[in-house]
Amino acid sequence: xxxxxxxxxxITYAQALLExxxxxxxxxxxxxxxxxxxxxxxxxxGTTKDLHKKFGAHRNFDTPISEDSMxxxxxxxxxxxxxxxxxxxxxxxxxxxxxxxxxxASKTSYMFGGEFSVPIVVRGIVGRSWGQGAQHSQSxxxxxxxxxxxxxxxxxxxxxxxxxxxxxxxxxNPVVILEHRMLYKNLGHVPKxxxxxxxGSARSLSEGKDITxxxxxxxxxxxMEAMNLLKDKGITIDLIDPVSLSPLDIGSIVSSVxxxxxxxxxxxxxxxxxxxxxxxxxxxxNLDNTSNYKFDRLGFANTPCPTTKSLExxxxxxxxxxxxxxxxxxxGLDDWNPIFKENKAVAKFKGPF
Numbered sequence: 001x002x003x004x005x006x007x008x009x010x011i012t013y014a015q016a017l018l019e020x021x022x023x024x025x026x027x028x029x030x031x032x033x034x035x036x037x038x039x040x041x042x043x044x045x046g047t048t049k050d051l052h053k054k055f056g057a058h059r060n061f062d063t064p065i066s067e068d069s070m071x072x073x074x075x076x077x078x079x080x081x082x083x084x085x086x087x088x089x090x091x092x093x094x095x096x097x098x099x100x101x102x103x104x105a106s107k108t109s110y111m112f113g114g115e116f117s118v119p120i121v122v123r124g125i126v127g128r129s130w131g132q133g134a135q136h137s138q139s140x141x142x143x144x145x146x147x148x149x150x151x152x153x154x155x156x157x158x159x160x161x162x163x164x165x166x167x168x169x170x171x172x173n174p175v176v177i178l179e180h181r182m183l184y185k186n187l188g189h190v191p192k193x194x195x196x197x198x199x200g201s202a203r204s205l206s207e208g209k210d211i212t213x214x215x216x217x218x219x220x221x222x223x224m225e226a227m228n229l230l231k232d233k234g235i236t237i238d239l240i241d242p243v244s245l246s247p248l249d250i251g252s253i254v255s256s257v258x259x260x261x262x263x264x265x266x267x268x269x270x271x272x273x274x275x276x277x278x279x280x281x282x283x284x285x286n287l288d289n290t291s292n293y294k295f296d297r298l299g300f301a302n303t304p305c306p307t308t309k310s311l312e313x314x315x316x317x318x319x320x321x322x323x324x325x326x327x328x329x330x331x332g333l334d335d336w337n338p339i340f341k342e343n344k345a346v347a348k349f350k351g352p353f
Contacts, residue, residue, distance in 0.1 A: 009192065014046035014184040016158035020165035021048070021085065023194045025055050028083065031169055032059040034070070035087030035123070044087055045125075045184045067096040071122075075105050078118045083169055091124030091178065092138045105174045106149030117172040121165075126180045126217070126268065129346060130312045134304035139217065139269040144176045145246045145278065151199055152246040154178040154217040154268070158188035160243055163197030170196065178245075180218040180268065182345050200247035204256075208236030211330050212256040213322070214279055215241060217268035219298075222343060225319035229338045230326060237326065245275055253279065254286045262294045264326050266317055271299040296329045298322060318342065 011019070025031045032055075033048055039062050043049025051060035063070045067088065074084040088094055094101070105118045127136050144152045153168065153175065155161040161183075168175035205220065206227060215223035220241045227237050238256040242248060257263045263283060265276035276297035284290050298317045306312055320340040327336050 009189060010187045011158055011190050012046070012184065013158045013161050013186045013188070016162040016188070016190045017047040017165055017179075018043075018049060018051075019190070019192075020162040020194075021169070022051065022054065024166060024169045025051065025059065027194070028169075030081060031083045031085065032077075033085045033087065034061050034063050034074075036063060036065065036089050038062060038087050044089070045181065047179075047184070048087065067093050068100060071097040071100040071105075074120045075100060075108075075118055078105075078120045079108070079116060083119050083121075085121040085123065085169065087123045087125075089125055089127075090136050091126050091140050092135055094122065094124050094140060094176075097122075098143075101144075101150065101174065101176075102147050106147050109173055110149060118174055119169075119172045120174050121168045122174065122176045124176060124178055126178060128180070128182065128218070128305075128312075128316065130309035131307060132305065133307040137305035139178065139267075139300075141176075141178050141216070141245055142269060142274040142278070145275060149173060150246070151175040151244070152178070153199065153244050154180075155243055156183060156217060156220045156241050157203075158186065158190045160197060160203065160241075162190050163195050164243065166194060167196040167199065171199075178217055178268075182218050182221070182343075185345065186221075197243070199244045200249050201244060202249035202252040203241045203243050204238070204252070205241055206237060206239040208238050208260070210235045210237060210260060211262040211264060211326050212238040212240065212253070212260045213264045213266060213326060214253055215239065215266045215322075216245070216275055219266040219268045219317060219322075221345075222317060222319050223266055223322055225341075225343065226322035226326065229319060229323040232338075233327060233336065235327065235330060242279070248279070248282065250279075250282045250286060254283055257283055257287070257293065261292060262329050263296075264322070264329055265297045266322055267297065267299040269299055270302065271297050272302065274299060294329055296325060298325055313342070
């Protein structure tokens, strides 16, 4: 990959996912895509657009609203040598697949001593913005992080989305990909050629000396805006995108915290028993002496997601709340309220349909 090619070519997050899948389908006839709406004209926000025209209806097809049984199809075909990509319009619907994923897919390789494997990719799309409500807005990454045998990733940039998707398709065991709907239109530099990114490798998005912020999924976008607010206070941050949640690159996070002395984890999910709790715990376990360090976390408010716009604004962390929490952690003061300016993509969105 030449740097010139990468620097001169920008595509969206959705296009990066589509390109990754298309290249893998071209290279490997065992790869196929299925799920609700994957062959409609929009193609699942553009991520599966026209795959059925290029590869035929047997390799990209719509399914009944029966997530449990369709996951069984994915597992069975994977055991038979296929590499299915199962697309879920909402991550919430993965709750209907838990027995299949946790008791069968994740444990098959272990139970059979590596003689059999279940190479499936499970795409769970997170649907936020007003009107989604309590049953269509959940980020359930921490549930899957709890299970050995399942990799969990949450790419944020188009470059990472393509590389992680290709790595996930080629992996011999289940991978759950968390895709935030608000990322699909974001642009980024992506090479045309196929490439893999390793699991368990975090990405440093900015370097600073005052505080480490680890942000997950769409919270990276909010944290980057918070970083600009904190500059007004002379505060610089080490911003880390873990990319891979299981396995987790704890070493990179620990190295940053050793430098800054303070860690704020911002999760695209609830904090109780969540990814933020696990990250902070692992950091503490890897530090020699925690007496000189400070830790805090932000996530969804401790309630189901409200439907109305005004309440939803209070439910999700945003640039303002992230900046304020980082300032409090750093100074111990509560005398600063940065001006709230909603993320442009979030503000522009007017409802689920």
